[in-house]
Amino acid sequence: MSGMKEGVVKIPISEIYLDESIYPRETIDHRRIAVFEENLRDGFEFDPIEVQVWPDPENPAKVRYRILDGRHRWGAYKKTGATHIEVVIITLDQMEPILYAAQMAIGPKQLTEAETRNTARRAFQSDPRLTSSEIGQAIGRSRQAVDKYIADLRATAIFDLELKIFRLHQLGIPQDRIARRVGLGQQRISRYLRLLPQIAKGVNTDLSKGFTVPQVAQKHGWPESLVWSQALVKADDFDRFKALQWGIRTWDVWNFMECDPRFGDDWPGRIPAQLVAHILYFFSEPGDLVLDPMAGGGVCADTCLAMGRRCWSLDMDDRPETRPEIEPWFWDPEQEWDTRPFFNTREKPALIICDPPYFDKKADAYAEKSISGLSKTEYLAFLERFLRFLKQISRKNARLAFINADWRDFQNCPAKKEDQGQAILLTDYYEMFKNTGWTLTHLIQAPMSSERFNGGVVAAMQKKKILGVTSRYVMVLK
Ligand SMILES: C[S@@+](CC[C@H](N)C(=O)[O-])C[C@H]1O[C@@H](n2cnc3c(N)ncnc32)[C@H](O)[C@@H]1O
The missing domain is CATH 3.40.50.150 (Vaccinia Virus protein VP39)
Structure with missing residues (x-):
């Protein structure tokens, strides 16, 4: 491997794959691949593509490399019949892979509005703790724009989170352990706990109207055991x-x-x-x-x-x-x-x-x-x-x-x-x-x-x- 840039390694092209779930674009630009292919044949050198070590989707026990940046260059290399190409292996500590991929993608060519919205939603779904500003920074949009993209998802996530906190609290798990379990600070947990009577209000109203426990559980999306805890209080x-x-x-x-x-x-x-x-x-x-x-x-x-x-x-x-x-x-x-x-x-x-x-x-x-x-x-x-x-x-x-x-x-x-x-x-x-x-x-x-x-x-x-x-x-x- 002499003469390679630091951090750059050469790996078999067959070991690299495209993971659609973290690819921010909706389409592949085939014209761009054709131009890149011609450039390569003319001896032009491209920056190495960026990959992440990731389990093979077909066989999770095996490790392969999924593309974080350079989908078009990868396509062009394949067309020239290259068997090995240079890559930089990236380790992502905190960042969601889709946000990293989006950040890299908007350099050469802006994402469309639909692609941006989709990327924001997928990132939030992978990690609901991401703030709108964090997502916005990666995809090049304002916090307010991201808020709009993910409003419905956030409402569901907050509901799930409140329900989890409520359930853990009902079981007598102390606040510090609830905080650790749901990945939030203890102050946020006490704030949620103050809202608890509010959370259970709809359920209790329906129970007092005579709806059955399974009916109430289904209507409010609560686990049945939690509804029983209210019904039999x-x-x-x-x-x-x-x-x-x-x-x-x-x-x-x-x-x-x-x-x-x-x-x-x-x-x-x-x-x-x-x-x-x-x-x-x-x-x-x-x-x-x-x-x-x-x-x-x-x-x-x-x-x-x-x-x-x-x-x-x-x-x-x-x-x-x-x-x-x-x-x-x-x-x-x-x-x-x-x-x-x-x-x-x-x-x-x-x-x-x-x-x-x-x-x-x-x-x-x-x-x-x-x-x-x-x-x-x-x-x-x-x-x-x-x-x-x-x-x-x-x-x-x-x-x-x-x-x-x-x-x-x-x-x-x-x-x-x-x-x-x-x-x-x-x-x-x-x-x-x-x-x-x-x-x-x-x-x-x-x-x-x-x-x-x-x-x-x-x-x-x-x-x-x-x-x-x-x-x-x-x-x-x-
Ligand atoms: C018989 S099951 C419990 C079943 C449970 N009462 C129920 O009805 O669903 C025993 C559990 O012990 C857990 N277990 C076994 N060894 C363990 C260990 N060393 N530390 C923690 N959990 C362990 C297993 O994961 C398993 O879920």
């Missing part, structure tokens, strides 16, 4: 169950065949909202703070909204748009989270609902490094440490609802031949509770549906004397 636990049409089981077998689709996302290892509601009913009070340290599809937070509890949810899987209330948190078996303060707050949960992934089960369904991928010894060591930590961070007299099941390696193996060395049974957890200072107060059966074994599988199991597991337990501890 004055109800006691008993009336909440009635309104939600859940029968209260007053015995220790809680078998719910279906997950209630109104609460929580479809998620590997999802537990029914009815199960969460029963834990809340018997082991917490309205207004209590609940902690769900491995929150998955968010069923616990949703149910807490409907049941008038506050809830902090954590998970290694981060979905800031759809599940802003689940704060990203990785319990790394190799890190020292148990010796550091847990959040910057004195408040401690009154109830912890802990639904860890079962050992080895669904290891492929969760993110890499989930604890379900650990070996048996590591898994047990992790949970013991985790239980000790949960004791440390919860209130005196707090309850822990620990959900788990026997794990036996029964796949394809007759019951008598199973390897006990590989199994984890409830008795192993009992040992752990003793070691970590928790006392078992209730053992509740909450079996999984036996429909997980379909007819064909059952027939094969019958022939081979395979004994599967459908039992699941809520172990309540003090």
